[in-house]
Amino acid sequence: xxxxxxxxxxxxxxxxxxxxxxxxxxxxxxxxxxxxxxxxxxxxxxxxxxxxxxxxxxxxxxxxxxxxxxxxxxxxxxxxxxxxxxxxxxxxxxxxxxxxxxxxxxxxxxxxxxxxxxxxxxxxxxxxxxxxxxxxxxxxxxxxxxxxxxxxxxxxxxxxxxxxxxxxxxxxxxxxxxxxxxxxxxxxxxxxxxxxxxx
Amino acid sequence: xxxxxxxxxxxxxxxxxxxxxxxxxxxxxxxxxxxxxxxxxxxxxxxxxxxxxxxxxxxxxxxxxxxxxxxxxxxxxxxxxxxxxxxxxxxxxxxxxxxxxxxxxxxxxxxxxxxxxxxxxxxxxxxxxxxxxxxxxxxxxxxxxxxxxxxxxxxxxxxxxxxxxxxxxxxxxxxxxxxxxxxxxxxxxxxxxxxxxxxxxxxxxxxxxxxxxxxxxxxxxxxxxxxxxxxxxxxxxxxxxxxxxxxxxxxxxxxxxxxxxxxxxxxxxxxx
Numbered sequence: 001x002x003x004x005x006x007x008x009x010x011x012x013x014x015x016x017x018x019x020x021x022x023x024x025x026x027x028x029x030x031x032x033x034x035x036x037x038x039x040x041x042x043x044x045x046x047x048x049x050x051x052x053x054x055x056x057x058x059x060x061x062x063x064x065x066x067x068x069x070x071x072x073x074x075x076x077x078x079x080x081x082x083x084x085x086x087x088x089x090x091x092x093x094x095x096x097x098x099x100x101x102x103x104x105x106x107x108x109x110x111x112x113x114x115x116x117x118x119x120x121x122x123x124x125x126x127x128x129x130x131x132x133x134x135x136x137x138x139x140x141x142x143x144x145x146x147x148x149x150x151x152x153x154x155x156x157x158x159x160x161x162x163x164x165x166x167x168x169x170x171x172x173x174x175x176x177x178x179x180x181x182x183x184x185x186x187x188x189x190x191x192x193x194x195x196x197x198x199x
Numbered sequence: 200x201x202x203x204x205x206x207x208x209x210x211x212x213x214x215x216x217x218x219x220x221x222x223x224x225x226x227x228x229x230x231x232x233x234x235x236x237x238x239x240x241x242x243x244x245x246x247x248x249x250x251x252x253x254x255x256x257x258x259x260x261x262x263x264x265x266x267x268x269x270x271x272x273x274x275x276x277x278x279x280x281x282x283x284x285x286x287x288x289x290x291x292x293x294x295x296x297x298x299x300x301x302x303x304x305x306x307x308x309x310x311x312x313x314x315x316x317x318x319x320x321x322x323x324x325x326x327x328x329x330x331x332x333x334x335x336x337x338x339x340x341x342x343x344x345x346x347x348x349x350x351x352x353x354x355x356x357x358x359x360x361x362x363x364x365x366x367x368x369x370x371x372x373x374x375x376x377x378x379x380x381x382x383x384x385x386x387x388x389x390x391x392x393x394x395x396x397x398x399x400x401x402x403x404x405x406x407x408x409x410x411x412x413x414x415x416x417x418x419x420x421x422x423x424x425x426x427x428x429x430x431x432x433x434x435x436x437x438x439x440x441x442x443x444x445x446x447x448x449x450x451x452x453x454x455x456x457x458x459x460x461x462x463x464x465x466x467x468x469x470x471x
Contacts, residue, residue, distance in 0.1 A: 021213045046294040050325055053344050062343075103332050107382025111412060115386070119410030132409070172402045175418070179267055179398035181216070181446040182420035185439045186266020188220045199224060199438075 011195040014187050135164040204460035212453060219449050223441035230444050237408055238425040241370075241393045241415030245275065248367060250284040253360055257371035257380065258300045259293040264374030264397045270423035270436040271395035272303055272372045278430040280310040280318075285367075286356050287318040288338070292330045293373075297323050297346055315354040320346040331383040335363035363388040368414075370395065377404055381412050395422060 016031035055071055058064035073092040080089040120136050122129045142161030147154045193199040248254065256275075260268040279287060289300045300320055312318055321342040324330040334341035338360060342351055351357050359365060363384055371380050372395040385392040391414050396404060398419035407413040417426060420443060423436035 022210060042298075043294045046297075046323055047325065050323065053322075053342075057343060099329060103329055104382065107386050111382045111386035112378065115410050115412055116406060119406065168402060172399065175398040175401050177447070177450055178421065178443065179419050181220075181443055181450075182267045182398065182439070183263070184216065184446070185220050185224075185420065185442050188217070188442075189224060189435065189439065192221070192224060 007194050011191055014191060018187070134160070139164050201460040201463040204456055205464065207453075207456075212449070215449050216446055219445035220442045223445050224438070227438060228441050230441050232421070232424065232440055232444075234425045234429060235418065235422070237416040237418065238422050239415075239429065240408075241275075241395075241417055242278075242426060242429040244368065244391065244393065244414050245278060245283070245370075248283060248285050251286070252367040253286040253288065253356075253365060254279075255288040255290055255363070255366050255369045257369065257373065258289060258291050258296040258303070259371060259373035259375065260299065260397075261293060261295050261374065265299065267397045267419040267423075268372050268374060268395055269299065269303070270420060270434070270439075271417045271426060272299070273306055274423050274426040274430060274432065274434065274436065275370060275395070276303055276307050277432050277434075278426070280307055280312055281432075282430070286360075288356070288360065288366075289318065289320045290334060290342075291321075291323045292325070292327055293375075294323060294325075300346075315349075316356055319351065319354055319356050321351065322346040328379045328383060331379055332387075335383050335388060337362055363390050366390045368393070372396075374400070376400075377413075378407070381407055385412050393417075 013031050013035070016027045017035075019025055020028045055067050058067045073095060076088050076092045078089070080086045120133055122133065124130050124133060138157050138161035140161070141154065142158040142165070144154075144158075189199065256272075258272060279285060291297055291300065297320070304320070314320075321334075321338070322345060324334060324341055326333065330341070338357065339351060345351050345354065363369070366384075366388075368391045369380065369384050370393050371377055374397045377394040377396060377400075380392055380394070384390050393413055393415040394404065395417040396419075398421075401416065401418045404413070404416060408416050417423065420436055420439055424440045427433050427437045
């Protein structure tokens with residue numbers, strides 16, 4: 001029974017969202033707000049569950065009092081709503097930014113710089129490798145603004161880089177089309193199979 | 200005539216796209232499709248995992264991306280649960296991840312795997328990249344309890360798993376930024392990594408496949424269909440491929456119509 005109600009609600013919601021393709025209407029707008037509300041409610045519940053498992057439980061069961069440190073930092077974030085005490089919220093933000101930056105930098109240099117540069121140091125013994133090396137070099141040179149574009153060699157190279165990027169954007173657009181169509185297929189399949197039982 | 204073509208009511212295009220989806224779904228034609236090397240690589244790696252291997256699966260997508268990624272995850276799990284003998288740890292850094300993990304486990308029900316021994320659902324951990332780094336360093340500290348509320352140390356599957364270094368592979372199904380896993384899992388611990396992602400972010404992630412930082416990649420709904428065919432379990436994604444082909448034909452037709460009409464009326468616009 002609950003499954004049937006859920007299916008009907010999902011079907012009505014899907015039709016409401018699709019109705020936007022025709023024109024904006026109150027039916028669409030109502031479900032847009034419902035969707036955002038459900039999302040916010042779900043995130044709140046998940047957040048509370050996380051506080052239970054990562055704060056309340058370690059405090060109650062394991063007597064892990066160091067868990068109070070993130071609790072205090074977390075509560076300080078809300079001081080921005082207290083007049084005159086808002087500066088206190090900068091401390092947890094500083095910790096968040098510091099930890100985030102440190103963590104990301106550690107991986108970025110190795111994984112996204114060194115490994116990617118290494119991946120372009122390949123023998124030019126087949127057409128794929130040649131396109132990869134020349135394409136990467138030309139695209140990087142397109143963003144090299146120190147040399148004047150009046151330099152003939154630089155001009156030609158950056159033009160090749162521009163075309164390589166346009167091909168990449170084309171591939172991204174093609175994939176975007178496929179993705180959007182897949183979403184539509186997913187919803188239509190749901191309507192035909194789960195709601196109308198046609199498939 | 201050409202000017203009229205440039206001003207086609209967009210609702211006509213929507214109706215044609217809708218028909219291009221509905222007709223092949225109701226009357227499938229079975230248009231053949233090829234298998235991409237990146238999906239083949241994912242299948243080959245999973246298929247060759249020795250018995251007793253431990254892998255982690257990150258379920259990190261939201262409802263918006265589910266039509267593309269959920270079938271991928273389902274195809275891989277069907278392969279793992281029905282054809283392989285490996286231990287599976289489910290993790291998530293997206294709030295909707297646990298919901299989709301439970302849904303997937305319900306959908307593939309009927310296998311002989313035992314919860315806590317063959318697989319475990321560790322649940323959701325907030326913090327995005329810091330969360331990945333945290334569970335990669337120590338599963339026990341990051342996930343003291345599993346999704347059912349049990350102490351993870353009490354489950355046999357966790358006996359030999361302490362950190363990401365104990366994993367034989369990791370697969371992530373996400374619509375956000377797989378590079379976080381490249382930095383924190385593959386780069387930091389050398390764990391073989393593959394991803395199932397939505398189509399629009401495929402081109403930005405291909406460099407990781409080319410460099411070997413990802414051993415494979417599944418591209419949207421098509422990737423799911425390819426995996427279903429490879430694992431000889433054709434399902435919903437395979438059935439959707441006709442509709443996908445027809446909608447692409449509609450888009451291509453309108454790109455051609457748009458270009459013909461634009462080039463045809465260019466001289467009039469330029470006043471030549």
